[in-house]
Amino acid sequence: MRHIPFFFVIISMALVACSGQNRNKSLDTPPEWASQQIWYQIFVERFCNGDTNNDPIPEDITSTTQIFPVPDNWSITPWTQDWWKQEPWALETGRPFNETLQHRRYGGDLQGVLNKLDYLQELGITAIYFNPLNDAPSLHKYDARYYYHMDIHFGPDPEGDKKIIAEEIPEDASTWQWTSADTLFLYLVKQCHQRGIKVIVDYSWNHTGTEFWAW
Incomplete structure (x- = not known):
C-alpha cells in the first residue's frame, strides 16, 4: 500500500472536525468547534515511554x-x-x-500515548494537541527530516522504518510507503476518535532542520 502524504490526512481530519461550521469565517478567530473543546497538549518525547524497544540511539538524534x-x-x-x-x-x-x-531524551512514544488514553478520557478531555510528530533528530521535532513520516522512534520498529525510508525517493510521492510509526499513529487517531477525542497535530511548514532530505 502506497503512502498517502500525512498533511492530506491532517487536512482531512480538520475538514471532518469543521463540517457544518461556517467556512467563510475569518481565520483570525478559531472555529467554533475548537473553542468548545477541553484541550490536552502532548509533547510526545516527554509524555510516556510505552515501548523501551524503540528508544532513540545516538546516531538518530x-x-x-x-x-x-x-x-x-x-x-x-x-x-x-x-x-x-x-x-x-x-x-x-x-x-x-x-x-x-x-x-x-526520555523515550516517550506513541505507544505511551495509547497506554494513557483511558486516563486522558477519565480527565474529561475532548481534544489532543500534539507537538510535532514528524521524523526529526531533535527532542521537539521542529527540525523535520521528513514531513510525511512520523518520527521513527515514536513507532515500534525504528530500524525497519529507516530501511523503508531509505528505499523511497523523497521528491516522488509514488515511492512513499507506510512505516510502522505511521500506521501506529493512524491507529492512535482511530482510538482517540472512538473515545470522542479530536486530534490536532502541529506542523512547522515554514522551516526544517539541516537533516531535511532536500538540503
Whole structure:
C-alpha cells in the first residue's frame, strides 16, 4: 500500500472536525468547534515511554547544528531523575547543564500515548494537541527530516522504518510507503476518535532542520 502524504490526512481530519461550521469565517478567530473543546497538549518525547524497544540511539538524534556530538556513552534519561541533575554521560563531557540538556531524551512514544488514553478520557478531555510528530533528530521535532513520516522512534520498529525510508525517493510521492510509526499513529487517531477525542497535530511548514532530505 502506497503512502498517502500525512498533511492530506491532517487536512482531512480538520475538514471532518469543521463540517457544518461556517467556512467563510475569518481565520483570525478559531472555529467554533475548537473553542468548545477541553484541550490536552502532548509533547510526545516527554509524555510516556510505552515501548523501551524503540528508544532513540545516538546516531538518530545527531544533527549538524548541535553544539557538540552525542557522546558514545549516551543513554536514555530515567523518568524519575531530578530535572537539574546531569546524567553520567553529561557530566563526563564537562559541559554546562544548558548544553547537555539538548541531548537528553526520555523515550516517550506513541505507544505511551495509547497506554494513557483511558486516563486522558477519565480527565474529561475532548481534544489532543500534539507537538510535532514528524521524523526529526531533535527532542521537539521542529527540525523535520521528513514531513510525511512520523518520527521513527515514536513507532515500534525504528530500524525497519529507516530501511523503508531509505528505499523511497523523497521528491516522488509514488515511492512513499507506510512505516510502522505511521500506521501506529493512524491507529492512535482511530482510538482517540472512538473515545470522542479530536486530534490536532502541529506542523512547522515554514522551516526544517539541516537533516531535511532536500538540503
